[in-house]
Amino acid sequence: MACLGCLSFAAAKPAAANPLLRRHCPGNSEVRASEDYDIRCSCIWKGTQCELIKDKYGLVHIAAGDLLRAEVAAGTENGKQAKYYMEKGMLVPDEIVVNMVKERLLQPDVEENGWLLDGYPRSLSQAAALENLGIHPELFILLDSCGRRLDPVTGKIYHLKYSPPENEEIAARLTQRFDDTEEKVKLRLQTHHQNVEAVLGVYENIIVKINGNAPKGQVFSEIDAALSEVLDKKSKESSSSMAASVVH
Numbered sequence: 001m002a003c004l005g006c007l008s009f010a011a012a013k014p015a016a017a018n019p020l021l022r023r024h025c026p027g028n029s030e031v032r033a034s035e036d037y038d039i040r041c042s043c044i045w046k047g048t049q050c051e052l053i054k055d056k057y058g059l060v061h062i063a064a065g066d067l068l069r070a071e072v073a074a075g076t077e078n079g080k081q082a083k084y085y086m087e088k089g090m091l092v093p094d095e096i097v098v099n100m101v102k103e104r105l106l107q108p109d110v111e112e113n114g115w116l117l118d119g120y121p122r123s124l125s126q127a128a129a130l131e132n133l134g135i136h137p138e139l140f141i142l143l144d145s146c147g148r149r150l151d152p153v154t155g156k157i158y159h160l161k162y163s164p165p166e167n168e169e170i171a172a173r174l175t176q177r178f179d180d181t182e183e184k185v186k187l188r189l190q191t192h193h194q195n196v197e198a199v200l201g202v203y204e205n206i207i208v209k210i211n212g213n214a215p216k217g218q219v220f221s222e223i224d225a226a227l228s229e230v231l232d233k234k235s236k237e238s239s240s241s242m243a244a245s246v247v248h
């Protein structure tokens, strides 16, 4: 529990904002089996935007999906259990995910630099777990976007509109990750819709909604503006509290 103080300390640093990045499948992207584009509602820009945020703000990028895939690849007990749920397109149980994210958030680099949580929390119970740990983000970025595709041969990610495949051969083999088949995606969307409203309720005062269906530079400039605003506000608050302590 002592480490929780460390996290609060990281959050309190004026130079480090702690944003969460969420992908949101908009309500008008209904699951329609005949429309490939819509059922695979997913965000190409999430990873790209995380890289850009990380580069500019020096935050530690923590992606719940990446942590889980690393456990699966390492063949750990948690990974074996997680794989079962990931393959079914279900949320991995909190017993695995909450601890995994918590442990990563307690690492010294996170305390030093601040954090960017990606794909977490995805349910009310995960948001509550963060709150109970005293971990409060300063910004919740909700990214609306659809159309991501993964090339299974090169691992490169494309977007059907904004970053299309270079040729027909690549276009033909574009697919999703191992957990991205149609039935699983449908289930994931269903779960996502059930959970998203509840999570948004927890962060309603710090949400910024960004249209992800735009060129990456444009998406980033909106995110950047939101982050800068948070940081400006923090630095003003911290200088006014400094002034107050001088007066006293």
Ligand SMILES: Nc1ncnc2c1ncn2[C@@H]1O[C@H](COP(=O)(O)OP(=O)(O)O)[C@@H](O)[C@H]1O
Binding pocket: 023, 042, 064, 065, 066, 068, 085, 086, 087, 089, 090, 091, 092, 093, 097, 118, 119, 120, 121, 122, 126, 179, 188
């Ligand atoms: N916060 C989370 N809670 C539970 N399971 C998660 C969480 N984040 C990711 N997962 C699991 O990992 C899978 C892949 O997640 P992710 O890499 O974030 O991709 P996507 O953003 O396309 O869902 C999810 O389908 C789910 O099974």
